Amino acid sequence: MNFFGTIINTLTLVLLIILLVSFVLLSLYYGLFYLRIALYKGKKYPKNTKKPGVSVVLTVRNESEALRDNLVYLLEQDYPDFEVIVIDHVSKDYTKFILKTYKESYPNLKVVEFLQDVNMFKNKKFPLSIGIKSAQNDIILLTECTCVPKSFTWISEMMENYRPDTDFVMGYSGVKSAKGLLNTFIRYDNLAYTASSFGFALLGNPYTACGKNLAYRKSFFFQKGGFIKHYHIPNGDDDIFVNENATRNNVSVCLTNDSYVLSEPKTTFKAWCQQKAKRMSTQIFYPIGDKILLTIYPLCVLLFYGSMAAIVATNITAESPLCLLTYMLTGVLVLKLVWQIVCCHKLEYKLEGGKVAYFAPLFEIYFVVMNTIMYISALKGKSKRWKQ
Numbered sequence: 001m002n003f004f005g006t007i008i009n010t011l012t013l014v015l016l017i018i019l020l021v022s023f024v025l026l027s028l029y030y031g032l033f034y035l036r037i038a039l040y041k042g043k044k045y046p047k048n049t050k051k052p053g054v055s056v057v058l059t060v061r062n063e064s065e066a067l068r069d070n071l072v073y074l075l076e077q078d079y080p081d082f083e084v085i086v087i088d089h090v091s092k093d094y095t096k097f098i099l100k101t102y103k104e105s106y107p108n109l110k111v112v113e114f115l116q117d118v119n120m121f122k123n124k125k126f127p128l129s130i131g132i133k134s135a136q137n138d139i140i141l142l143t144e145c146t147c148v149p150k151s152f153t154w155i156s157e158m159m160e161n162y163r164p165d166t167d168f169v170m171g172y173s174g175v176k177s178a179k180g181l182l183n184t185f186i187r188y189d190n191l192a193y194t195a196s197s198f199g200f201a202l203l204g205n206p207y208t209a210c211g212k213n214l215a216y217r218k219s220f221f222f223q224k225g226g227f228i229k230h231y232h233i234p235n236g237d238d239d240i241f242v243n244e245n246a247t248r249n250n251v252s253v254c255l256t257n258d259s260y261v262l263s264e265p266k267t268t269f270k271a272w273c274q275q276k277a278k279r280m281s282t283q284i285f286y287p288i289g290d291k292i293l294l295t296i297y298p299l300c301v302l303l304f305y306g307s308m309a310a311i312v313a314t315n316i317t318a319e320s321p322l323c324l325l326t327y328m329l330t331g332v333l334v335l336k337l338v339w340q341i342v343c344c345h346k347l348e349y350k351l352e353g354g355k356v357a358y359f360a361p362l363f364e365i366y367f368v369v370m371n372t373i374m375y376i377s378a379l380k381g382k383s384k385r386w387k388q
Contacts, residue, residue: 011314012325015307022304023332029297030343033199038346040202040255042161052162053137054082054155055218058145059124064094066145066264071098073148075106079155086145087112087131089124110134123234125227132218132226141215142238143261147173150260157259158215167220167250168242170201171213175265177354186265186272188356188363191347193279198255200293204248207290211238213261220245236282243286260352273374280371281378298368305365308333337361 056074060067067086074084088095088111099111112131132140141158143149151157161169175190177183197208221241230240266272283294308329315325345357356363 012311015311015314018303019307019311019329019332022300022307023336025296025300026304026336027339029300030340032203033195034343034347036202037195037198037255038343038350040253040350042255043252051080051156052139052159054079054139054141054159054215055132055135055137056082056084056141056143056155057087057128057131057135058085058143059087059089059128059131060091060095060145061089061124062091062093062095063145064091064098067095067098067102070145070148071102071109073152074143075102075109076152077149077155078152079159081137082155083108083110083136085110085112085131085135087114087124087127089114089127090116123237125231125237128237129226132221135218138218139215140218140221142211142213144212144263147212147261147263150262151258153258154261157256158213158254160256161252161254162215163252165250166252167216168206168209168246169215169252169254170198170206170209171215171254172198172260172351173210173212174260174262174351174353176262178265182267182269182272183265184354184356184359185363187354188359189276189367191344191351191353191356192364192367194351195347196294196297198253201246201251201253205290205293206246206248206251207243207286207293208239209242209246212263213259214238214242230285233282233285235278236285239279239282240285243290255350257352276371277374277378280374283375284378298372301364301368304336340364 056077058074071084071086084106086099086109088099096113099109103109103111112127112134114127139159139162141155158169158171172194173190175183175187177187193210197206197210200207201209224241224245227237227241229244230236233240236243266275283291286294311325311329340360341357344360348354348357
């Protein structure tokens with residue numbers, strides 16, 4: 001086949017343009033979101049000489065085992081002035097007794113107990129609001145009972161990012177490594193979510209954050225009306241509140257190694273999908289601008305592979321082998337895959353995400369399809385009440 005003859009073919013020319021544009025955009029995405037986070041050193045702030053009081057807040061429901069194993073890591077933090085507030089929302093297991101045992105040894109533990117479900121709304125927003133209201137300190141640091149801080153200086157590391165104009169501090173929540181394909185899927189998905197959320201925050205558009213490691217001011221929370229605007233939405237106690245109130249100037253990103261928390265991964269595919277569905281269900285309430293921005297990356301992935309497949313399909317004939325066009329397509333594909341793997345490897349090293357980089361190209365395609373299906377399902381379906 002004459003290569004230049006192929007180029008002047010209108011359909012092939014259009015497909016090549018789509019391929020090259022999507023390749024450039026994907027390359028920029030990996031650089032700006034994966035590599036930039038991997039190389040991020042944080043802003044150079046002078047050390048805080050005065051440590052502000054901190055209230056660590058978490059809401060639980062039937063999580064006695066996780067509390068028994070993990071609560072001590074919160075209570076033993078090396079920080080001069082902090083309390084841990086656990087909201088027990090109508091637990092039916094041994095949560096009450098676990099908390100009572102801890103309270104005997106740790107006076108900085110405060111328990112807010114709901115004896116009956118008086119929640120007029122859905123999920124944990126109402127009990128969480130009550131827990132925040134009961135805090136004696138202005139700075140609220142959110143986490144979950146399934147999370148373990150990577151170090152006993154977790155609170156200190158997060159507080160180093162607080163300044164007078166700071167309303168939010170975003171911290172990283174990783175996933176513990178385990179054997180099996182499911183765990184690899186979960187760790188890659190968490191890295192991709194982190195790349196998106198932190199990447200946009202560093203670019204000046206903090207559209208979301210994870211409530212497993214997130215700090216904001218109590219005064220700011222109530223000044224903005226808390227969760228009142230979206231009490232009717234079952235999920236999004238962290239996600240939607242950040243989306244509505246975070247700006248370019250009031251968010252700080254904390255990515256120091258000792259500021260990480262690690263959470264227990266789901267052990268079944270069904271449980272993991274339910275967890276993802278909850279997160280995806282809040283995206284339908286984002287402003288149109290955020291929806292468009294979040295569509296660009298998956299659209300580029302689909303256009304990249306779709307246009308490449310279309311070029312091959314429309315140019316393979318018995319009389320016209322691909323020749324030079326084959327080399328061009330192969331070169332673009334190799335460059336894309338190598339750059340993606342390198343950037344993902346740097347990111348997983350920074351965030352201790354485990355060895356997932358070499359699977360990134362395959363996982364990327366899978367998750368683009370999976371997330372699209374989940375998003376469409378979220379548009380049609382209704383979320384369930386909070387149940388753990």
